[in-house]
Amino acid sequence: MKLNNYLPSKDNVYNFIFSFILLSITLVLGYFYLPKKLQEYNNQRFEQQNYMEKKNEFIQKLTILGQTRIYNAERFYKNSKENIGKNDLEKSWNDYMQSVVNWNKENISNSIFIGYYFDNSFKDKYNNDLVVRLSRLHETLVDLKNSKGIKDIDKLLENAKNGMYVFNEELLNYKK
Numbered sequence: 353m354k355l356n357n358y359l360p361s362k363d364n365v366y367n368f369i370f371s372f373i374l375l376s377i378t379l380v381l382g383y384f385y386l387p388k389k390l391q392e393y394n395n396q397r398f399e400q401q402n403y404m405e406k407k408n409e410f411i412q413k414l415t416i417l418g419q420t421r422i423y424n425a426e427r428f429y430k431n432s433k434e435n436i437g438k439n440d441l442e443k444s445w446n447d448y449m450q451s452v453v454n455w456n457k458e459n460i461s462n463s464i465f466i467g468y469y470f471d472n473s474f475k476d477k478y479n480n481d482l483v484v485r486l487s488r489l490h491e492t493l494v495d496l497k498n499s500k501g502i503k504d505i506d507k508l509l510e511n512a513k514n515g516m517y518v519f520n521e522e523l524l525n526y527k528k
Contacts (some may be wrong), residue, residue, distance in 0.1 A: 407469045411523050414462055418482075418516045421455050422509070424448035425489055429505050432496055445497060452490060459483070470526055477519065485515045 428444040467475040489508040496502045 410465050410469060411520065413458070414523075415516075415520045417451075417455050417458060417462075418486075418520070421448075421451040421486065422489075422512050422516060424451045425493055425512070426509050428493060429496065429509065448493065455486070466523075470523065474523065474526070477522075482515050482519050485512045 424444070424447045428441075428448045431441050431444045463475055463479055466478050485508075489505075489512045492503055492505050492508055496505065
C-alpha cells in the first residue's frame with residue numbers, strides 16, 4: 353500500500369489555500385467594508401429624501417400663500433362689484449390684506465429658498481414676474497378700495513392666477 357494514495361494532490365492543496373484566502377477576503381470585506389458602504393448609501397438616501405421633502409413643503413407653502421392672496425383679491429373685487437354690505441366688504445378687504453401680510457412675511461425667504469432649491473432663473477422669474485403681477489393687482493385693488501378708477505382688474509386677476517399656476521408647475525417639474 354502506497355502512502356501517496358492517501359495524501360491530497362497538489363491541486364487540492366492549492367484549491368484549499370485559494371478557497372481559504374478567498375473566504376478570508378470575503379469575510380474581511382463583508383465585516384468591515386460593506387457595512388460602511390451601506391451606511392454611507394443609506395445616509396445619502398436619507399439626506400436626498402429629506403431634501404426632497406423640504407423642497408416639496410416649500411413649494412406647497414408658496415402655493416398656498418399665493419393662491420390665498422389671489423383668492424382673497426378676487427373675493428374682494430367681486431364683493432365690491434356686487435355692492436354687498438359695508439361690513440362684509442370691509443371683512444373681505446381685511447382678509448385680503450392679511451393674505452398680503454402673510455405673503456410679505458415670507459417674501460424674502462421665498463426668494464432665498466427658490467435660489468437654494470432651484471436656480472437663479474427661477475429666482476429672477478419670482479422677483480421680476482410673479483411678484484410684479486401681484487403688486488400690480490394690489491395697486492389696482494387699493495385704487496378700487498379708495499374709490500378711484502379701476503383698470504382691468506379682471507385681466508390683472510387672470511394674469512396673477514396664470515402666473516402663479518405656471519410658476520408652481522415649473523417648480524414642481526424642475527429636475528436638479
